Amino acid sequence: MCHVHMERLVIKGTTRNPQTQAGHVLLLLVRSLKESRPEVFRRRLRLYKEKYQDFLNERTEHPFSGDWSYTHEGVRSAYLSLERFEEYLFTYQEQVGSSRTTNSIEGHFSHIKDILRIHRGLSKKQKEKVLRTILLASSIAPDDEEIEGIL
Secondary structure: OOHHHHHHHHHHHHOOOOOOHHHHHHHHHHHOHHHOOHHHHHHHHHHHHHHHHHHHOOEEEOOOOOOEEEOOHHHHHHHHHHHHHHHHOOHHHHOOOOOOOOHHHHHHHHHHHHHHHHOOOOOHHHHHHHHHHHHHHHHHOOOHHHHHHHO
16 A cells, blocks of 8 residues: 555545544554654554544434434544555565555556557557557566567
8 A cells, every 4th residue: 555545545534634633643643654664653553543442433323313323434434444554554665676655656557548548549459459568568578579579
């Protein structure tokens, strides 16, 4: 999970200016993600859960329907996303040469989209062939002879 996308998920639930202490602390926690070591971040997340668990589980009963919902649904959802993706937040440190963001991947796909946009008259079958060629060429880094064989 990319740190930028994780931060966006938390902002979606807490807003950029949280009104509750739990929301404010969660936003600060996710913003500290890029400077934190995995063990420090995990400890802080565990402490957050211990301190705010009652707040996150608080329910509101609706008198007319008899149903209930979580009172702080946005903050709860943001926390659960952080907890769910916790094990994937530091994958980039375990794999040498990988980035903590997905910028390079997104840049690569935008390049592919640009190529397809230029050739917008292609049939679906032709587009698939172009995509296979681009992805094959970029995944195995072929030399000039191999590229000629592909084309």
